[in-house]
Amino acid sequence: xxxxxxxxxxxxxxxxxxxxxxxxxxxxxxxxxxxxxxxxxxxxxxxxxxxxxxxxxxxxxxxxxxxxxxxxxxxxxxxxxxxxxxxxxxxxxxxxxxxxxxxxxxxxxxxxxxxxxxxxxxxxxxxxxxxxxxxxxxxxxxxxxxxxxxxxxxxxxxxxxxxxxxxxxxxxxxxxxxxxxxxxxxxxxxxxxxxxxxxxxxxxxxxxxxxxxxxxxxxxxxxxxxx
Amino acid sequence: xxxxxxxxxxxxxxxxxxxxxxxxxxxxxxxxxxxxxxxxxxxxxxxxxxxxxxxxxxxxxxxxxxxxxxxxxxxxxxxxxxxxxxxxxxxxxxxxxxxxxxxxxxxxxxxxxxxxxxxxxxxxxxxxxxxxxxxxxxxxxxxxxxxxxxxxxxxxxxxxxxxxxxxxxxxxxxxxxxxxxxxxxxxxxxxxxxxxxxxxxxxxx
Numbered sequence: 507x508x509x510x511x512x513x514x515x516x517x518x519x520x521x522x523x524x525x526x527x528x529x530x531x532x533x534x535x536x537x538x539x540x541x542x543x544x545x546x547x548x549x550x551x552x553x554x555x556x557x558x559x560x561x562x563x564x565x566x567x568x569x570x571x572x573x574x575x576x577x578x579x580x581x582x583x584x585x586x587x588x589x590x591x592x593x594x595x596x597x598x599x600x601x602x603x604x605x606x607x608x609x610x611x612x613x614x615x616x617x618x619x620x621x622x623x624x625x626x627x628x629x630x631x632x633x634x635x636x637x638x639x640x641x642x643x644x645x646x647x648x649x650x651x652x653x654x655x656x657x658x659x660x661x662x663x664x665x666x667x668x669x670x671x672x673x674x675x676x677x678x679x680x681x682x683x684x685x686x687x688x689x690x691x692x693x694x695x696x697x698x699x700x701x702x703x704x705x706x707x708x709x710x711x712x713x714x715x716x717x718x719x720x721x722x723x724x725x726x727x728x729x730x731x732x733x
Numbered sequence: 734x735x736x737x738x739x740x741x742x743x744x745x746x747x748x749x750x751x752x753x754x755x756x757x758x759x760x761x762x763x764x765x766x767x768x769x770x771x772x773x774x775x776x777x778x779x780x781x782x783x784x785x786x787x788x789x790x791x792x793x794x795x796x797x798x799x800x801x802x803x804x805x806x807x808x809x810x811x812x813x814x815x816x817x818x819x820x821x822x823x824x825x826x827x828x829x830x831x832x833x834x835x836x837x838x839x840x841x842x843x844x845x846x847x848x849x850x851x852x853x854x855x856x857x858x859x860x861x862x863x864x865x866x867x868x869x870x871x872x873x874x875x876x877x878x879x880x881x882x883x884x885x886x887x888x889x890x891x892x893x894x895x896x897x898x899x900x901x902x903x904x905x906x907x908x909x910x911x912x913x914x915x916x917x918x919x920x921x922x923x924x925x926x927x928x929x930x931x932x933x934x935x936x937x938x
Contacts (some may be wrong), residue, residue, distance in 0.1 A: 509932065541743045541746060541747075544746055544747065544750050545743075545749075545750075547750060547753075548746060548749040548750035548753050549749075554862045578744050583850035602913045602916075602917060605917065606763070606846065606916075606917055606920040609920060609921060609924040610846075610920055610923065610924050610927070612924070613923075613924035613925070613927035613928045613931075614927055615924075616927070616931055617927050617928060617930055617931030617934070618931070619931070620931030620932055620934070620935045621931055621934050621935055622935070670928070670931060678937075679831075679928075679929060679932035679933075680782050680783055680834065680925070680929055680932075681782060682928075683925045683932065684786070684921075684925045685783060686925075687921045687925045687928070688921060689923045691921055692918070717771035
């Protein structure tokens with residue numbers, strides 16, 4: 507006795523049977539792939555988003571310029587990732603306090619740079635930040651929380667000043683600032699993410715090696731600043 | 734025997750594809766649809782970080798403090814925004830002060846980062862002030878066109894939705910790390926405010 511072929515069969519079964527029918531030439535299309543592609547294309551076309559053809563002038567570029575700025579220099583990247591690594595090594599509450607302190611104080615430095623207040627030895631300060639923060643990770647230095655925050659904050663002023671002094675003309679100040687701070691926070695988050703390997707013995711060795719690498723990078727930038 | 738559903742699905746796909754190919758005018762400016770001003774106001778809010786970010790910060794702050802704070806912000810902020818906007822519609826145009834925008838970022842971002850234990854009354858006052866100030870600026874900026882009030886409604890609706898979503902999201906967070914992440918977002922807003930203050934001072938000098 508044959509089974510009735512009704513619509514109560516599972517959808518996957520129906521799909522497979524349709525595919526077989528289409529492939530054999532009995533359906534509306536000669537191949538399974540063709541009508542699948544057309545269905546997909548139709549779906550994509552029907553879910554088209556708005557065009558936003560008239561963005562406000564300078565808005566998007568302001569955010570992207572600000573976002574790219576901390577990522578544009580390896581010396582900044584090394585120091586900001588090292589802050590996250592060190593925070594992860596020190597554990598709570600340093601794991602969130604240091605990445606909060608850095609952008610806040612960096613913004614003060616950025617404000618000084620924007621106002622045109624000079625700060626001596628910026629390049630040295632930035633290079634020294636990578637050397638010392640990398641060394642702190644390498645030797646697993648565990649100072650009191652206030653000392654760690656003060657050290658991170660001190661170096662953040664140099665990074666902020668360097669960014670603030672390089673103001674691109676004609677862009678949205680607000681979106682530039684937001685992009686700039688978000689990128690800094692993301693670099694800290696990368697450091698924290700990598701730093702979570704600290705819970706394993708091999709991870710601790712890996713972190714110390716990463717700290718050494720950051721320090722070596724800092725030495726290179728110091729050599730470049732002095733030369 | 735093949736079921737009707739099985740045999741007709743490719744046909745439906747083909748019809749959908751053919752319909753999608755028959756593109757009609759985009760009506761991108763929505764002048765003809767009658768929904769234009771509503772969406773203008775809604776999109777203006779969503780694309781104006783000087784409006785959007787303080788509202789987000791207040792909603793997150795209210796959410797951190799609890800459901801009662803969230804509910805208060807949810808109704809006070811849009812109401813004050815609407816009141817300020819309606820007042821601004823009949824007032825002379827006002828230029829937003831760059832220091833004020835930075836101050837709102839600093840204040841609300843700082844309070845959020847510090848997880849400030851504000852009373853319900855102070856939270857209400859901050860929400861009312863924020864709504865009145867930004868609503869007034871929006872109102873004066875919209876001019877005296879016939880559709881300005883409708884655009885204002887769209888804007889207030891967007892404020893309501895943002896506060897509802899953000900505050901409700903945070904109220905449900907109980908894990909310590911999640912609440913800290915919200916506070917970190919507050920520190921980013923405050924840091925952006927500091928940078929904006931620098932920009933404002935530079936523009937002034």
